[in-house]
Amino acid sequence: MADSTITVKCCIAGGGPAGMMLGFLLARAGVDVVVLEKHADFFRDFRGDTVHPSTLELMSELGLIDAFLKLPHQKVETLTGQVGAERLKMADFRHLPTRCKFIALMPQWDFLNFLAEQAKRYKTFHLRMNTEATDLVEESGSIIGLHAKTPSGTPTIRADLVVGCDGRHSTVREKAGLKSDDYGAPMDVLWFRMSRKGSDSADTFGHIEAGRLMVMLDRGDYWQCPMSFRRVGSRA
């Protein structure tokens, strides 16, 4: 793409779940769409391993569920928690009126690679990895595209519609002068892995104490664990 100009109907900045799903849906509807992703791949650890029943239902409605569930995943039908000294069943998904009555544990990069593969079946779908949106193209007060940066140049993408799906620190939002509301968060979460023994319980498990929470997600040969702690300086 070097320093070229390309023209599409819709240009989406950001190939996370929002951008890839929108790209897939538009391409499926016959819209010429390009998704720009600044990284070379989708590999981001600790970005969401739980694919919830509502998302699985959507995949089912899109006719993708059988292929999707062929990807390696763990099924979580119930959630158990320990509040202080008491152990409780906290959720049972087996009663849901959905086709998949469970959470699927699957790394986000598998989910995104899957969506990319499915979207590429449509000739109107284009995915540009290693392509970072850097600025908006404005003409007569309207946004008519994006400037981007790649290892080999600075292409311009002209589009009838530009969508910012570039995450929390969105360049598109900032360049458009849009403001986000910051509601603050009284806690941070530390994510880490622990090895998982064959004799460990298969339960996805939460341990709750006053002001603290730790969850253990079964990822096959390891546990993925988020642990919340109070943010320094927070009174909450």
Ligand SMILES: Cc1cc2nc3c(=O)[nH]c(=O)nc-3n(C[C@H](O)[C@H](O)[C@H](O)COP(=O)(O)OP(=O)(O)OC[C@H]3O[C@@H](n4cnc5c(N)ncnc54)[C@H](O)[C@@H]3O)c2cc1C
């Ligand atoms: C630690 C953690 C654990 C989580 N666990 C779960 C979970 O278990 N289940 C769940 O459902 N959700 C989970 N989430 C939430 C989930 O990850 C987010 O809701 C989801 O990723 C948001 O998707 P998005 O597409 O809006 O943004 P993002 O996922 O942030 O995607 C934005 C994309 O845009 C790209 N990008 C950024 N700037 C540019 C640019 N200028 N040009 C081009 N590309 C750009 C980024 O590289 C990224 O790929 C978790 C989040 C975190 C942080």
